[in-house]
Amino acid sequence: MKENLIIGALLSPFVAGIIGLLPNISVQWQKRVSLLGTISMMIFSSLLVIEVDKVGVLSFQAGGWEAPYGISIVADRLSALMVLVTSIIAFPALILGFESVHKDRKVAKFFPIFMFLILGISGSFLTGDVFNLFVWFEIMLISSFVLLVMGNSKKQVKGTIKYLAINVLSSTLFLVGIGVLYGIAGSVNMAHLALVLPEIEPKGLVALSAVFFFVAFGIKAAIFPVYFWLPSSYHTPSTAATTIIGALLTKVGIYTMLRFFSLMYYDQISWMQQIVFVIAAFTMISGGLGALAQTNVKKLFSFSIISQIGYMVMGVFIGTAAAFGAVIYFLVHNILVKGALFIITGIVGEHTRNFDLKKGGGIAKTYPLLAVFYLIVGLSLVGIPPLSGFWGKFGLLSAGIITEQYWIISIALAVSVLTILYFLKVWNEYFWKAPKVTKTKRPLPYKFVISGSAIVLSVILIAVFADPIINYCVQAGEDLFNKNLYIKSVLGDVEISI
Amino acid sequence: MKTLIVNTAIKFLIPLFVLYSLYLLFRGHNEPGGGFIGGLIGALPFVMYAMVYGVDEARKTFPFNWPLFKSLGLSLAISAALLGLIFKGDLFAALWADFYLPIIGKPGTPILFDIGVYFVVVGVIVELSYNMINYED
Numbered sequence: 001m002k003e004n005l006i007i008g009a010l011l012s013p014f015v016a017g018i019i020g021l022l023p024n025i026s027v028q029w030q031k032r033v034s035l036l037g038t039i040s041m042m043i044f045s046s047l048l049v050i051e052v053d054k055v056g057v058l059s060f061q062a063g064g065w066e067a068p069y070g071i072s073i074v075a076d077r078l079s080a081l082m083v084l085v086t087s088i089i090a091f092p093a094l095i096l097g098f099e100s101v102h103k104d105r106k107v108a109k110f111f112p113i114f115m116f117l118i119l120g121i122s123g124s125f126l127t128g129d130v131f132n133l134f135v136w137f138e139i140m141l142i143s144s145f146v147l148l149v150m151g152n153s154k155k156q157v158k159g160t161i162k163y164l165a166i167n168v169l170s171s172t173l174f175l176v177g178i179g180v181l182y183g184i185a186g187s188v189n190m191a192h193l194a195l196v197l198p199e200i201e202p203k204g205l206v207a208l209s210a211v212f213f214f215v216a217f218g219i220k221a222a223i224f225p226v227y228f229w230l231p232s233s234y235h236t237p238s239t240a241a242t243t244i245i246g247a248l249l250t251k252v253g254i255y256t257m258l259r260f261f262s263l264m265y266y267d268q269i270s271w272m273q274q275i276v277f278v279i280a281a282f283t284m285i286s287g288g289l290g291a292l293a294q295t296n297v298k299k300l301f302s303f304s305i306i307s308q309i310g311y312m313v314m315g316v317f318i319g320t321a322a323a324f325g326a327v328i329y330f331l332v333h334n335i336l337v338k339g340a341l342f343i344i345t346g347i348v349g350e351h352t353r354n355f356d357l358k359k360g361g362g363i364a365k366t367y368p369l370l371a372v373f374y375l376i377v378g379l380s381l382v383g384i385p386p387l388s389g390f391w392g393k394f395g396l397l398s399a400g401i402i403t404e405q406y407w408i409i410s411i412a413l414a415v416s417v418l419t420i421l422y423f424l425k426v427w428n429e430y431f432w433k434a435p436k437v438t439k440t441k442r443p444l445p446y447k448f449v450i451s452g453s454a455i456v457l458s459v460i461l462i463a464v465f466a467d468p469i470i471n472y473c474v475q476a477g478e479d480l481f482n483k484n485l486y487i488k489s490v491l492g493d494v495e496i497s498i
Numbered sequence: 499m500k501t502l503i504v505n506t507a508i509k510f511l512i513p514l515f516v517l518y519s520l521y522l523l524f525r526g527h528n529e530p531g532g533g534f535i536g537g538l539i540g541a542l543p544f545v546m547y548a549m550v551y552g553v554d555e556a557r558k559t560f561p562f563n564w565p566l567f568k569s570l571g572l573s574l575a576i577s578a579a580l581l582g583l584i585f586k587g588d589l590f591a592a593l594w595a596d597f598y599l600p601i602i603g604k605p606g607t608p609i610l611f612d613i614g615v616y617f618v619v620v621g622v623i624v625e626l627s628y629n630m631i632n633y634e635d
Contacts, residue, residue: 007589011576018572023565064588073589 002051003060006075006126008044009083012037013090013118020112027111031098034111038094041118042087045080052080053472056479057489059128067491068192072128076486077476078328082125082255085332088458089247089339090118095451096343097240100350108150110238117143117244124252128490130178130188133256137174137220141167144249147241148233159233166229170219177212180205191490194263194483210268213260214276221253223313224282227306231290234305235298235355239346242298247339250305251331254312261316262324262480269319276317277408284310284411288418295357297345297430300422301338304381307419308334311412315396318403325477326395329470333380333388336462340377340455344370347448348430357426362435367444371431373456378423380459383416388463391470500550508543508550515543523616524602524609533612537619544620545627553628564628567621575614578607 016037020030052058052075059074061067075083094114101110120140127133145167149160182188184205185196200206215226222230234246261269287307294300312334315327348363348370349355364371376387383389393416400409462469479485519540526532548556582591594606602609 004583007583014576018569018576021565021572022569023563061588063582063590063592064586 002055003058003073005044005048005051006058006060006073009041009048009087010119010122010126012041012044013115013122017112017115017119020115021109030109030111034094034115037115038087038090038118041122042084042091045084045087045122048075049080049084052077053475056485059489068187068189071132072189072191072490073126074128074191074486074490075126076489077472077479078255078258079125081328081332081472081476082251083122085335086118086121086125086248089335089455090114090244092343092451092455093240093243093247093339095447095454096243096346097238099445099447099451100346101238101240102151110147110150110241113143113146113150114240114244117147121248121252125255128190130181130190130193132188134171134174134178137171137252140249140252141171144245147245148237150241151238153236156236159236162229163233166219166226170216173212173219174216177209177216180209180212184209189490190259190263191487194487195491197264198267206265207268207271210261210265210272213265214257214272217253217257217260218279218313219253221250221257221309221313222283222306223309224279224286227283227287227309230306231294231299231302234302235296239298239342239350243339243342243346246302246305246342247335250309251312251335254309254316254327254331257313258316258324258327258480261319263483263486266319266483269317273317273319276313277405280310280314280317281408281411282310283307283313284415285418288415288422291422292418292425297349297355297357297360297426298342300357300426301341301345304341304419304422305338307415308338310415311393311396314408314412315399318396318399318405320399320403321478321481322402322474323396323399323477324480325470325474326392326399328476329395329473330392332469332473333392333462336455336459337377337381337389340373340459341381343455344373344377344452345426345430347444347452351442351444351448357429359436360430361433363431366441369444369449370452373452374427374431376456377459378427380463382420382423386463386466388459388466391463391466395470504550508547512543512547516540519616523612526612527608533615534619536612537616538623540616541620541623541627544624548628548631553632556628564621564625567617567624571614571617571619571621573614574617575611578611578614581607581610 016033019025019033048058057074057076059072061070061072063070094111097110097114117140120136120143123136124133124140127136145160145164148163149156178188181193184200185193187193187196197206219226230250234242237245284307287303287305287310290303291300291307294303312327312330315323315330348360348367351367352360352363354360380387380389383393393412397409397412400412519536522531522539523533523536526536544556544560547559551559579590581593583589585593592606592608594604598604
């Protein structure tokens with residue numbers, strides 16, 4: 001019956017979304033229900049993490065159909081943690097939305113769609129079936145299309161069209177990959193595929209499907225040459241939507257990459273590794289340089305997302321248990337920190353009605369609280385010990401050095417300097433320098449304060465409790481590497497010949 | 499579109515479309531059909547009526563609360579999933595009655611799920627089309 005925790009975590013946002021979609025429901029009630037759904041999801045997912053940490057993997061089959069035929073829903077350490085982090089980031093983003101989402105957007109059901117986005121994301125983390133993953137992806141993408149375009153300004157429509165086009169392309173590639181996979185293996189169950197794929201001939205087709213999945217998830221994660229859609233669409237919608245989309249959606253791409261290439265395509269890592277490293281290096285560098293060139297703060301952090309994606313792709317393709325563990329910690333750190341950056345600069349931007357660095361300034365004097373928040377989160381991003389970014393980068397780099405991947409590690413280290421530069425740029429321009437136009441100080445709405453404190457608190461907490469969290473992530477990385485636990489939980493006691 | 503033939507024919511076609519969509523819905527468990535296709539065909543007559551007579555007239559003639567359909571449909575679908583969880587211990591497990599209804603056959607939770615899908619599709623398609631037809635005006 002422990003499996004019901006998974007169902008609870010999925011049902012909370014779903015039911016909140018359904019209630020919010022009712023016609024004639026007031027915006028006040030939409031807000032209350034969404035908040036309730038998020039909190040309930042947070043409770044369920046925390047319990048799920050605790051439970052999964054005891055037993056390793058929880059799984060169930062939809063409809064009770066046996067594993068390779070039915071749809072498996074699986075929560076291992078990685079999935080459970082990702083769902084928990086999703087609910088943690090959803091909370092402050094929602095509170096921010098309560099205050100900042102423009103009136104006409106609220107009428108158009110912003111909050112229920114937000115709940116469906118959360119549902120799609122957590123579903124993607126929990127499914128153990130490749131085709132089911134595609135369906136969750138669609139739920140997630142359709143909700144994000146709506147959130148991006150909601151408000152109907154010309155700028156938003158322009159950004160959303162790019163986002164939509166590239167995502168349709170990516171979904172098509174994903175679908176073709178599933179087709180190839182089903183054609184050669186006759187199954188779409190991840191655990192079953194993990195068993196049968198190593199023995200399948202011809203090897204070329206297996207490699208081909210791996211490349212299809214890599215490109216499809218790569219587009220979603222915004223890796224080099226296909227990242228251009230991200231900065232041109234992420235800065236347009238309301239801050240609450242940007243926060244959740246920016247913090248989570250690219251990371252779903254990384255999560256699926258991690259899942260596929262640890263569970264099913266582990267053999268493919270060896271030949272793809274150097275090619276992917278080149279892509280990862282370009283992703284890091286172009287993201288970092290792009291961030292330096294921007295003056296719109298939302299655009300700047302969109303490029304910053306891309307830069308950090310490079311680190312994670314690198315980690316996935318180093319391909320050791322330690323590297324997987326480090327990627328998981330880095331994912332958690334990055335979701336929270338990127339979310340926090342979007343929230344804090346979003347608060348500043350919404351409150352002063354200015355997202356332009358050149359016109360901004362003086363925030364440190366008028367709103368010292370926000371400046372302190374930004375400083376903590378920014379130092380976390382850069383990786384100053386003892387904050388969380390340090391542990392994430394340390395894990396990734398040490399995993400790389402052990403496996404002697406020196407050139408990519410040196411680039412990763414060099415790009416850290418770019419991170420410091422754009423962090424300081426925002427600090428100097430937005431918070432520190434004297435403003436050109438002195439604006440009168442208005443008190444911050446209390447919802448902004450709650451939202452900012454909640455996210456900064458969670459950023460601090462993952463640094464304070466770095467030790468248990470790192471242990472958990474290392475264990476999760478080993479589970480991914482060994483994969484027997486996962487396969488056994490889904491398929492029962494089968495002969496495992498790997 | 500103001501032609502006498504379409505204007506007259508649409509009134510007779512509406513019940514035909516709805517009946518055919520219901521037929522597709524109920525045969526969907528074992529044969530081609532089901533909630534999605536049934537829903538698309540079920541939405542067609544209402545969309546066509548609006549194309550012929552205009553959206554305002556269509557809303558007046560069929561005073562259904564279309565946006566309610568999607569919430570209703572989603573609730574039906576999720577309750578089909580939960581009934582399986584409560585009575586059989588598996589999410590989406592199928593519960594079957596042990597009697598037959600005329601025409602429909604043996605009722606069970608899969609048809610409940612399909613009816614949910616039907617409602618969502620009808621509600622969304624009709625509402626979408628009405629808004630888009632209005633937008634063109």
